[in-house]
Amino acid sequence: MTSISELGEFGLIKRLSKDISIYNKSTVKGIGDDAAVLSYQNKETVITTDILIEGIHFDLSYVPLKHLGYKAVIVNLSDVFAMNASPKQITVSIAISNRFTLESIEEIYKGIKLACDTYKVDLIGGDTSSSVTGMVICITAVGEADKNKITYRSGAKENDLICVSGDLGGAYAGLKLLQREQDVFRSNPEIQPELEGYDYILGKQLKPEARVDIIKLFDELKIKPTSMIDISDGLSSELLHISEESNCGCRIYDQKIPIAEETHAFANELQIVPITFALNGGEDYELLFTISQADYNKFRSNPDVTIIGHITEQTKGNYLVIGEGSEIEIQAQGWNAVKNN
Amino acid sequence: MTSISELGEFGLIKRLSKDISIYNKSTVKGIGDDAAVLSYQNKETVITTDILIEGIHFDLSYVPLKHLGYKAVIVNLSDVFAMNASPKQITVSIAISNRFTLESIEEIYKGIKLACDTYKVDLIGGDTSSSVTGMVICITAVGEADKNKITYRSGAKENDLICVSGDLGGAYAGLKLLQREQDVFRSNPEIQPELEGYDYILGKQLKPEARVDIIKLFDELKIKPTSMIDISDGLSSELLHISEESNCGCRIYDQKIPIAEETHAFANELQIVPITFALNGGEDYELLFTISQADYNKFRSNPDVTIIGHITEQTKGNYLVIGEGSEIEIQAQGWNAVKNN
Numbered sequence: 207m208t209s210i211s212e213l214g215e216f217g218l219i220k221r222l223s224k225d226i227s228i229y230n231k232s233t234v235k236g237i238g239d240d241a242a243v244l245s246y247q248n249k250e251t252v253i254t255t256d257i258l259i260e261g262i263h264f265d266l267s268y269v270p271l272k273h274l275g276y277k278a279v280i281v282n283l284s285d286v287f288a289m290n291a292s293p294k295q296i297t298v299s300i301a302i303s304n305r306f307t308l309e310s311i312e313e314i315y316k317g318i319k320l321a322c323d324t325y326k327v328d329l330i331g332g333d334t335s336s337s338v339t340g341m342v343i344c345i346t347a348v349g350e351a352d353k354n355k356i357t358y359r360s361g362a363k364e365n366d367l368i369c370v371s372g373d374l375g376g377a378y379a380g381l382k383l384l385q386r387e388q389d390v391f392r393s394n395p396e397i398q399p400e401l402e403g404y405d406y407i408l409g410k411q412l413k414p415e416a417r418v419d420i421i422k423l424f425d426e427l428k429i430k431p432t433s434m435i436d437i438s439d440g441l442s443s444e445l446l447h448i449s450e451e452s453n454c455g456c457r458i459y460d461q462k463i464p465i466a467e468e469t470h471a472f473a474n475e476l477q478i479v480p481i482t483f484a485l486n487g488g489e490d491y492e493l494l495f496t497i498s499q500a501d502y503n504k505f506r507s508n509p510d511v512t513i514i515g516h517i518t519e520q521t522k523g524n525y526l527v528i529g530e531g532s533e534i535e536i537q538a539q540g541w542n543a544v545k546n547n
Numbered sequence: 548m549t550s551i552s553e554l555g556e557f558g559l560i561k562r563l564s565k566d567i568s569i570y571n572k573s574t575v576k577g578i579g580d581d582a583a584v585l586s587y588q589n590k591e592t593v594i595t596t597d598i599l600i601e602g603i604h605f606d607l608s609y610v611p612l613k614h615l616g617y618k619a620v621i622v623n624l625s626d627v628f629a630m631n632a633s634p635k636q637i638t639v640s641i642a643i644s645n646r647f648t649l650e651s652i653e654e655i656y657k658g659i660k661l662a663c664d665t666y667k668v669d670l671i672g673g674d675t676s677s678s679v680t681g682m683v684i685c686i687t688a689v690g691e692a693d694k695n696k697i698t699y700r701s702g703a704k705e706n707d708l709i710c711v712s713g714d715l716g717g718a719y720a721g722l723k724l725l726q727r728e729q730d731v732f733r734s735n736p737e738i739q740p741e742l743e744g745y746d747y748i749l750g751k752q753l754k755p756e757a758r759v760d761i762i763k764l765f766d767e768l769k770i771k772p773t774s775m776i777d778i779s780d781g782l783s784s785e786l787l788h789i790s791e792e793s794n795c796g797c798r799i800y801d802q803k804i805p806i807a808e809e810t811h812a813f814a815n816e817l818q819i820v821p822i823t824f825a826l827n828g829g830e831d832y833e834l835l836f837t838i839s840q841a842d843y844n845k846f847r848s849n850p851d852v853t854i855i856g857h858i859t860e861q862t863k864g865n866y867l868v869i870g871e872g873s874e875i876e877i878q879a880q881g882w883n884a885v886k887n888n
Contacts, residue, residue: 216879234591238792239699240629240777241595241690246587250575254582255672255687257640261679288581299598299685331596333685338602340678344640344685346596349582358580436581451579538557 208308210336218334221308222315229326230294232350242330244295249350254285260340268384271310273412274343275317281438282347283325284416284491288436289358290424291351295330296322299344301337314343325418355430357495362433362452366496366517369431371420371510373464374441375480378487379472380404380411386476406468414491420510427504431495440486443538444494446524452496455522456536458515460529485526486539549649551677559675562649563656570667571635573691583671585636590691595626601681609725612651614753615684616658622779623688624666625757625832629777630699631765632692636671637663640685642678655684666759696771698836703774703793707837707858710772712761712851714805715782716821719828720813721745721752727817747809755832761851768845772836781827784879785835787865793837796863797877799856801870826867827880 210218223237235243244251258264258278266274279296286293298318302311322329327347387399401408416436424431433452435444441463449456463484473480496517497505505511515527524536551559564578576584585592599605599619607615620637627634639659643652663670668688728740742749757777765772774793776785782804790797804825814821837858838846846852856868865877 235699239701240626240775241593241632241688243630243697244592244594245694246592248588251585251587251592252582253585253636253638253672253687253689255638255640255674255685257642257674257676257683257685259642259676259678259683262642262677285581289584291582295594297594297596297687299596301598301600301603301683331594333596333598335598335600336603337600337681339680342598342600342642342683342685344596344598344674344683346594346638346687347582348594353586356584358576360580434581 210302210304210306210308210311213308215334218308218311222311226319226329227323228328230328232294233328233330236328236330242295242297244348246350250353250356252286252289252291252349252351252356253346254282255344255346256281256285257342257344259342266341268388269412271313272317275314276321277412277414278343278345279318279321279327280414280416280491282345283321283327284436284438286347286349287416287418287421288434288493289349289351290355290421290431290434291349292421293325293327293347293349295328295348297330297346298332299334300332301335301342303337303339303341325416357431357434359433359435359448359451362448362454362496362517363498364454364517364519366432366498367502367513368456368458368494368496368515368517369505369511369513370437370441370464370492370494371417372490372492373466373469374437374490374492375473375483375487376407376410376466376469377414377489378483379469380407381489382476383407383472384411404468404472406466407472411489414489416491417493420493423510429497429501429504431497434493434495437490437492437494439488440539441494442485442536445536446538448494448496449524452517453520455518455520456515456524457518457527459527462512462514464512551643551645551647551649551652554649556675559649559652563652567660567670568664569669571669573635574669574671577669577671583636583638585689587691591694591697593627593630593632593690593692593697594687595623596685596687597622597626598683598685600683607682609729610753612654613658616655617662617754619684619686620659620662620668621755621757621832623686624662624668625777625779627688627690628757628759628762629775629834630690630692631696631762631772631775632690633762634666634668634688634690636669636689638671638687639673640675641673642676642683644678644680644682666757698772698775700774700776700789700792703789703795703837703858704839705795705858705860707773707839708843708854709797709799709835709837709856709858710846710852710854711778711782711805711833711835712758713831713833714807714810715778715831715833716814716824716828717748717751717807717810718755718830719824720810721748722830723817724748724813725752745809745813747807748813752830755830757832758834761834764851770838770842770845772838775834775836778831778833778835780829781880782835783826783877786877787879789835789837790865793858794861796859796861797856797865798859798868800868803853803855805853
């Protein structure tokens, strides 16, 4: 094992950046100068950033380092897709305490590079630092889009259909499962974690993907959503963002919210109503978007997209319709990093 | 005093972003969506990022929060200027433990916004998180430049003149002074810190500026430096970056290195050779650049720029010429965050 201090900052940067592939013409200069240089001709640029803190966003006792690197990238790409844009570059800043070896940092970068390869995104720079205690990963993603395709949270109109990609609550179920097994392990280290049969929710938590396929679908079907946001803090919280920014209300139907079988099963095991995971769990990285009714037929039979409700006028508020018609006001109880400690 | 958890993440973001001014046309959409949207027409984009960690890069026992916010921005703008580019936007990610109140976060943002106002840069987004222990600030800066003006580390040619802006070693002297007075205070809290007469070095440490004036000067004088880098890790380290990237060597002259009177005086007080602060101290945020000899007359009598040496062929190595001619090989012993713990 190699200690980071042996290498020094510049040695570390050289080591980590030695096998980086550049996929995009817009990357003029990547790692190796005071700043990276990009060239976006006739496109608009989108930029987003996320900070992940050990002990708040991830727990290294059950998250493999490679998965952590992968997910840290995905979180940001998801924000770019939520603008109906294509991610092209990322910068990665990492702070690590000296308990980590070079090999463990390389594991994180393996995950980062795998995400870059999968999504054809260029790693163009960043910063490395020591940390007095926990690990910090801060990623900024840059993407491009045609001006007329960029989709904000603010464009939803009355009667628009509310859609989500994939299914919801799985990532939170996966987190709960990992936490449960960790508790069991801590109380009795002899007991091996029981993770079998839960591949799907574990995958949603540990190795989420960002919905590039949905962005491609919009392009193929010639649809521009009227509004869009990615679901990182739970459906409730994201719906309220759309309503607030679009000055509208919404009605969604509990029976329509897509929840995977495993998520259902695990929620039942914990004696929690499964829809709670979808509404208030976080980290699904699915897309929530609205389309005009005219586009209904294009999505009607698409297995990757579910219509869960519709937009109303603002005075009608934001409600979840339960079963035969009772309504519950939607409140943001989402996964909230600031409230978590 | 208001606790952060009362507000929640979204309340905090709203509060912090309520009085933000937008100065640049290239900012299409700032805070408030999944990503910010920028429009850079016919320009290249530069992007740089820095992560600042409590206990590594700053010590809250002697750095006022507003100064910390200001400096965190400056560090990044300096990297943009070092590309001969103009900074236009920043994103700010902050992680804070719950020992901080809303008021203290607002102090940091006052500094961030003051830097934005001073340099006409738009705060377009970011992320806020809690932290289990220390504070983390990660800033990404985006800037623009004409394609033919962007200046890399790699363009220095034999016989080019090596120049630095301002003076060197002051920020490190300021840090040493603060640390000394802290040690005194800790051993006897009755004794007040003696900081009088050291305004200049304290200012260089606590409220550095980025050299926008030098970039403007290049423009006015119609000079394009052949290479450039900002001095954040000490002159030695930065010179070696230029030599390595430009495949050249260098000779600099100890008598030529600009050091302020206060820096000199404080180094003497500590019985340290003042040039050590310039060579190996960090955080000066001055610019180190090379120009062709043909541009010599344009800079000859400029008080903000000092010619400290020249570029040689690579086989001649990198040397500091002392006094009448003895030569010392330049080695990077710069301020190195990774080695610091």
